[in-house]
Amino acid sequence: MNAPAAQGTIGLSGQVRIGERPLFPPLRLTLPRGTWTALLGDSGVGKSTLLRLLAGLPIGGRFAGRIDNPLPVALMAQDPGLLPWLDVRQNAALGSRLRGTRADAARLDDILIRTGLQDHAHKRPAQLSGGQRQRVALARTLMEDRPLVLLDEPFSALDMRLRLAMQDLAAELLCGRTVLMVTHDPAEAARLSDRIAVLTAGGLTLTEAPRSPAPRAPDDPRVLACQGALMARLMAQDSA
């Protein structure tokens, strides 16, 4: 066993094939602990597949390689996945329900306050707006209290104002955890992450993120510059 693995490095290396066709060339993705890594790329390039591999979820292909993930994960996706018959409080505590354990009521109250849901605790998902539903998903992710958080395009279905607000909230509440965020939005990657991995058909390349603490202002010149560089990289791949 090599040294980094012994220290519990999170990452994976290998290749995914769908049938005989490789989804992406052999690649290596590492997630330093306590950092927020964005995985940026176009639709269908295999971003979510990488995230699913780390989460231990089934993928639509064959993976050859190794996955190093000693940490339990919490998952948050574009579809908030709320259960329509449970209220906000019960949805946020879904993990306990599914494991047959009792949720910590005080912590649940605290998380509902921090996600601004305290006045909606007994509403059903059908009574909530899109942004509120995504906040319930965030509250549920926080309730799981896992060291590794996997975000799969969590804000891409929201309009711009809501998306910015949700990004701020997520950056604040997930601070200190190891986060992998799959996104196709260069602005989101530039605002939130410490490291940005760009996945294209050619493979995975790492890009510097602005050094200031996240969440960064969307009109911060360094964020805009980073966003421009990311766009250029994605566009270059497109014409290649």
Added chain:
Amino acid sequence: MRARRAGTVIMVTAALLLGWQALILLTGLPPFLLPGPGAVLAALIGHHQVLAAAALRTLAEILAGFALGASLGAALAVGMAVWPRLAAGLRPVLLISQVVPIFALAPILTLWLGYGMAPKIAVTALICFFPVASAFHDGLMRCPAACLDLARSMGASARREMWHIRVPMALPMLGSGLKLAAIYAPIGAVIGEWVGGSEGLGAVMIHANGRMRIDLSFAALALVTLMALAFHGAISWLVGRVFARFG
């Protein structure tokens, strides 16, 4: 809005009844071939004791057959969702059970189960079973991927995933299956009564036909129809009330 719709239904029904009476007046058909609405009403009143007893019997068969068929169908749907190999093996058998004409099966069931209520309940259960099993199983298999991913990442056991996510998620589909089964249930009971035995509205119809008492046959038919409508209405109302919050 509701009152207006009810008004339309009453008007259409009245127009159909008038058309029926007009057909008899115009063609001069004798009452033993086609009785008028009045004659049917007279038969309903004149034979109300026989008809009421028969209707109760048929209703009991419908309720028992529906309950049995729906429970077995729902249980099998869950079983098939839990064990995919069972589903693969059973699907053709289920299809065969549906393509075999129920009319052909009913006499065999009578032979096996006698002339009492049992074969009628069996036919009704058989006819109710498939729509429930099929719709509920479809619902269980079509659980949104986002919810299943969540359940897995949260470390839910297969049993808890089934009970807390897949079953409640599929309840609206179970509701559709139950509503469909509620339409078929009276058909099953009447077929069972036609084939054997002397009780129930189906038997009343067969006997009345044999004695050229078309008015009594029509009266029994009207009662079956009303009962079927009421049963379907009751099940739809129940499904709507109980399953609405799972939709």
